[in-house]
Amino acid sequence: MLHAVQPGDGGVARVVTDLVRGQLAAGLRVAVACPPGTELAAAVRAEGAEAYDWRVGREPGPALLRETRELGRLLRAVRPALVHAHSAKAGLCARLALRGRVPTVYQPHAWSFEAVGGTTAALARMWERAAAHWTDRIVCVSAAERRTGENAGVRAAWSVIHNGVDAARFAPPADAPASPGPECELPGAGPLVVCVGRLCRQKGQDVLLDAWPTVLAAVPEARLVLVGDGPDAAALRAAADPYFSVHFTGAVADPAPWYRAADLVVLPSRWEGMALAPLEAMASGRPVVVGDVDGARESLPPGHEEHCLVPSGDPAALAAALGRLLGRTELRHSLGREAREHVLSRFDVRRTGAAVAELYRELAGVRCTEHREPIAQ
Template identity: 45%
Template sequence: MTSQQEPIRVLHVSQPTDGGVAVYVTQACRDQMRRGWEVAVACPAEGTLPGNLRIHGVPHIAWTAGRAPGPKTLAESRQLHDIIGRYRPHIVHLHSSKAGLAGRMRTVHGTPLIFQPHGWSWLAARGAQRTASIRWERFAARRAKAVICVGEGELQQGQQAGVDAPYALVRNGVDLRRFQQADSSARFAARRLLGVPAEKPLAVCIGRVTRQKGQDVLAAAWPRVRERCPDAQLVMVGDGDMLRRVRVYATDGIRFVPPVADPRPWLVAADVVTMPSRWEGLPLAALEALAIGRPVVGTDIPGLTEVVTPDVGALVPMDDPAALGAEVARRLLFPELAEIEGKAAAQRAAGFDAMRTFAQLAVITQDLATAAYPVAGAPGTAYGREPVAQPVTRPASARPLAEAGPGVGAD
């Protein structure tokens, strides 16, 4: 039993240490620390996340974990539960599929768990592995007090797969204080900084180079773009397990750039941002591009459909290089179209403010923690309390989230 004076103690767990999940974890920790909570992160030692945690004074606990499930998963789960036992958090927040697997393999008596998929595990699987992933998520859902979905599409995917969970919808948000609309003069300044010709039409793709993100489709589409717009340049920013393959098939006009700590200069330099993903939760990269004032050409998949409307860019069928190339080329050939869409994009991004995202997350976390432990941090802590407006729609078989209190639902 804890003291009434003890602040809420949260342990975040993440196997991804780069990309959108790492950004989200860092932002969530910073917000919760400003509320006076004690926060730590268990994650692998490599990647950008540990360094960012140090910068912001967030304790990092080394957790050895690979991305894919396998023979080492049992040991990873044991190590994680040892960490939980030593840190003794009031609540554990599991981010993405590997943490969700390792954290829910064993029951953590008395410690409530939050699971946040950031993209369901079965979306990356095929055949028998996909079937096994769905079965696991159906079983493991009962071990979490809340399953937080970053977008409506992600929530619907879970329901359609028969994952009977206490869902909460907390849409991803962008830090509008850092990502602000940039005009043409800022674009030229960014290009000088990055060594990009000022006059060349420029498309930018930022993200891990993986099957999920679909850069292989973009590489296949690029010759079609160059046929229509011979001066067009494409910059792919990122690293990943498909980088070598994408490089082999890349054609003229494509530049590869290693991962960057701050994507803003590349987004500002771009005429159009492209996201040829095969699956997403609700991508931060798209929100960041919109906030900068750049149109987005992406794929017509859940997550992106919530972000990219016809007035801020275009969505094309997945795995369709011809359609992708045509829409990218259109915005490079007609900069006035990209300019109009960019202005609408910045306005749309204003509806995805990260401050609201993390206020909603704090309500859920606080309700679950205080239901299990008599900890401090009742309404009235930093930023106050922002309840979520309405309950999430669930199938008749789904369990309600009554144990999390009235703060859980959709915005």
């Protein structure tokens, strides 16, 4: 089977890497087509899967025909029994190249029409409705993401399979020998707020920076770290210039030490399917404050909405939630313990992998075997 993936970094890359690891362990032949030189390409090769260089950008444009043809050539070379396309661009190219000739799974990881407006959004909705005819199953990572698709007029066979995380990898310091390393050393000694995500409009770091002066007014010693890189990095750094308490790490290979260093994790997204970073933070025993977007309510433990869920795009509400939690140490610890137990019971990556494997068996009769033959070149 083949995963067609764009982007090759961030949460999507981590989701695909976890799937590939489990599928290889189960004896499946697995190939991945993704942009060359990305963290995903390196990660799946390290796991033992075949990684095929697919030169594809994030946005549709003049290169779309070339990108679709290139993926078509890879599909003819690999001849997979099933194709799993991840995110809008890969879903666009894969379904144009296949047009239903091979069992096709499409996983949006948040709908493309939520990221744009006007005519572009209308065209994206039209495409998603049309492409559903070439899709054997659309996999949504939350029931809310499915409802968003249905409300946009997408009529398809659906499966809702929540994202999962490796709870052992993100275990809190009490359960793991590793503790926050020197890369997490910062000036000051106040409570630390951590935001992990691509620096872009979707993740809402600009809303967080708008809220930060109000947070400092309530908790003057508070510190904020933005973990990640992205197209909005320069603008966010400029907006943070007046605040010595705001720090940027750039891209990091592993966010786990930052979760462990955090007193509180925040992700004020404008749209999601079900964000991975809050699940990772909760697996690390940390409470999270999240924007009320698709997947947020489903990811939180029961009763956490009162403290941890805020309206998307509302700096005042975000500041109030952060200030309240930063001022209540015992409440943070209690929420963190409940969050980890919640992830262990509902969002373990093995549960996700088993659900995806069952879907493959249903659609294409994919069977696990003891012997794996190399993919013909």
